[in-house]
Amino acid sequence: MEGNLTKGPILKTLTKLAVPIMASSFLGTLYNITDMAWIGLLGSKAVAGVGVGGMFTWLSQGLAAMARMGGQVHVAQCIGHGDRERAHGFAQAAVQLAAFMGMAYAILSLLFTRQMVGFFQLADAQAHAAAVSYTRIACGLIVFSFMTLTLTGLYTAQGDSKTPFIANLVGLATNMILDPVLILGVGMFPKLGVVGAAIATVTAQAIVMSIMIVGIVIQKKENVLKGTRLLAKIPREYLQGICKIGIPTAIQGMAYCAISMVLTRMISGYGAEAVATQRVGGQIESISWNTADGFAAALNAFIAQNYGAGKNDRVKKGYKASLWTVGIWGLLISAVFICIPEPIARIFFHEPKAIATSVEYLIIIGFSEAFMCVELTTVGALSGLGRTRLCSIISIAFTSARIPLSIILGGIMGLDGIWWAISSTSIVKGIIFTCTFLWITRKRPSQT
Structure with missing residues (x-):
């Protein structure tokens, strides 16, 4: 039986x-x-190149979210409602859609790498050369991601979060071994630089995917993914349901x-130092981002199952307990970024100018970490209710404000103005998303 939440x-x-x-x-952060x-x-310069290439793998994750979120919410709600057959239908459709979109994105990336x-x-x-090399490999094999x-x-929709953890743990170990070997060259292995980093990443992703597929086959308990066929026709009902939530x-x-x-x-x-700082700063920031996103995924499945069962209380x-948890975590990260930015920056940079730029970034972004954690958690909660369209409207509206705000503040404060544009909008989004969830759930009568 699936995990009953x-x-x-x-x-x-x-x-x-x-x-x-x-x-x-x-573990994803450690990757x-x-x-x-x-x-x-x-x-x-190499960091800047990988940073640009990483933008396109990040873009792909947005597209992949359609199959993931659409499938996860519907599977969890069907399980909460007790309808296993429909849960399997949505799970199979989500996997088929992910495979198709992954291959399509890879083909387009290979054809238009230089233009991208x-x-x-x-x-x-x-x-530039580093960005082209990294993009071709990382995006050319993006289907694994x-x-x-x-x-x-x-897996999460069914209440099983252990299998993905084990798979990611093995993937991380693989990545940590391959990185120095392929990037710097060890023994008989040549120094491949950013190409080595890309190869290590996609190899780890392929291993993670393989372990989760093996998990479906060998698990004794019932899994809605059992019997999935990639080449079967996707029923319109399931495709429309996934698209409605996932798009x-x-x-x-x-x-x-x-x-x-x-x-x-x-x-x-x-x-190049500024671009490298944005890339590396984003990875450092993912310590809070990925943790909050992970809790949001759990909350999404929890809320979807309970919403499907009519247990609104x-x-x-569940949302309030999650809010306190991620809020405290975000405050701790804020304190670290603001109080000790230089030791963190020196882990990734060795040039004085790059270190100084990174320190300014960490301090400014540090003020928004708790709000960002709250925002991500609330998006997961609202998505569990099926309100993905509302999340999209709020997020796009306020994130878009970063562009004109960066132009205005950048003209006054230079590069720091762009960092403040990012930080301030994160603070506003955290507040608005929280108020929105509380307002929506206040209108619903509590049930037991």
């Missing part, structure tokens, strides 16, 4: 599901930090990335 102590149930997901998300730490030894990288107008030839994200969501989430994720791309283009005018209590 509609019974038992709320905090204990949430924590039991959330801890492996948060641990998996933290990225490990890459950046080793690539940092190649210089800020050219958007950022990198003046440095070394940074699409499948991994979707399978993780479907707003995909648009939100891709719009967020597109806005960041515009900001990166603006930042590139300040030099558990929905409200």
